[in-house]
Amino acid sequence: MADPTPLLSQSTTGGGEQEPPKLEKHHPSLDSMIERSMQDFGWAQLMQALLVSLAWFFDAQQTFISIFTDALPPWRCVNLDDEYCNSIADVCQLVNSSSWQWVYPKHASIVSEWGLQCANSATRGLPASSFFMGCLIGGLLLATLADSSFGRKNMLFLSCLVMSCSSLLTIFSTNVWIYSGLRFVAGFGRATIGTCALVLSSELVGKKWRGSVGMIGFFGFTLGFLSLPAIAYVNRGSSWRVLYIWTAVPAIGFCVLVHFLVCESPRWLFVMGRGEEAVETLKSIAPPGASGLTEGFSSISLNEEPLNNMDIFSAIKALLEKRWAFRRLCAVMLAGFGTGMVYYGMPLALGNLDFNLYSSVTLNALAELPSTLVTFLLIGKLNRKSSLLFFTTLSGFCSVMCILVGRVWQKLQIGLELVSFFSGCTALDVLLIFTLELFPTCVRNSALSMVRQAVVFGGVFSPLLVAVAGRTSDGVASYGVFGLVIGCCGLFVICLPETSGGNLCDTMDEAERKEDKRDPRILC
Incomplete structure (x- = not known):
């Protein structure tokens, strides 16, 4: 077998001054081989992208259920x-509990x-807060697994399986404490679904199609959100457990499809030294005419070792x-x-508006479609900093106006x-793209x-905030x-450099050198 690191050994034999050129030459040659083998978007890649992006659909259902x-x-x-x-708006003000009754059967909620x-506001809001707390902790603890031993595919499978199984077990809850605990587990498992699906789908296609493939996932999330009011309306009056059955069982079936049909990222396989796989x-998903290119990639991948072993913890330290x-x-x-408070909080607060809940949730879900389209069509032309500042300010202004005009004209409020x-939603999409451009590859x-x-x-x-507001007049x-929160937090982007139209950095040293130059067109 050939020497496993011929390029690395050559980079050190000719003197230290030759190392940077060798390292810079290494990455483009490998990347170009991968890109050339996947530059044509075939049916196999389309099916892979659609199947992986379907994870967003079930993610949205469990997020807003x-x-x-x-x-x-x-x-x-x-x-x-x-x-x-x-004349009473709150049933808790009625001394005689027999003087009122629920419109739907008791098991509807x-x-x-x-x-x-x-119950107090903390108890009422505990299940939803537990879910997001599980997302927070799961994101911190599971973030390294997709980049290390598990890989993108296995991490996506495991995350979806934990989320869907815990959601199905939720139907056996007998009190709010067990229910909140299972929601925490569902959130913990769900934490890495979006990241794994986005990374895996984008690494299965060439760079020409990555933007379009990423939008498939965003549309999938919107459709998942949009499916909830339809499912809930059809099952209105039925037990709340029916909603979990309707959403969890298909998600478990999706996990089976991921395990048997989805391919692992070829880039991750190469980084892990599994060049033959x-x-x-690549041969299984690349168009037929790219078979010769995959053979060229084979000769490179089997003779090189990954250069970057930085995990998320060392990266955070940097x-x-x-x-x-x-x-x-x-x-x-x-x-x-x-943006997170608005994105997750506003749909949860719709029950406090004087408007039909099913209609308002449907309208909110539909609002994500033009948001995704605006981001997709205009992101190449928009300045990141100014557009993010505009959308956060507009969102904050309209949100505050809801409480000022809501008492006068309810239609204007919605x-x-x-x-x-x-x-x-648009601010969140722009923020994620802005973040990708602000930091170097490592x-x-x-x-x-x-x-x-x-x-x-x-x-x-x-x-918790929605539950507290719901108990007030x-x-x-x-x-x-x-x-107020999104408006004030959005102002912090003023101190960031503009990233539109610049080149991306790869290392911290390169980013720091460009930072010292103070060039307004430099990202880093």
């Missing part, structure tokens, strides 16, 4: 002529089944040690926290809520993971808080 399962059901007075009962209508994967990197990380994480949610995945955790952290507080007060 509590809008219906944990909602406060409608109630009515037993005696329709009882003026005192009809966890609130009515377990008598949580008069990488070549076989981000914290460099002042410029730490400053950027703080700014994008704060912006992520604000319109402002939709504009605010649309702007928040820490880019870690920086993006931290921003995603900040977004989820914003979601942790949203259910003005149920839309939470929208004012959402607006």
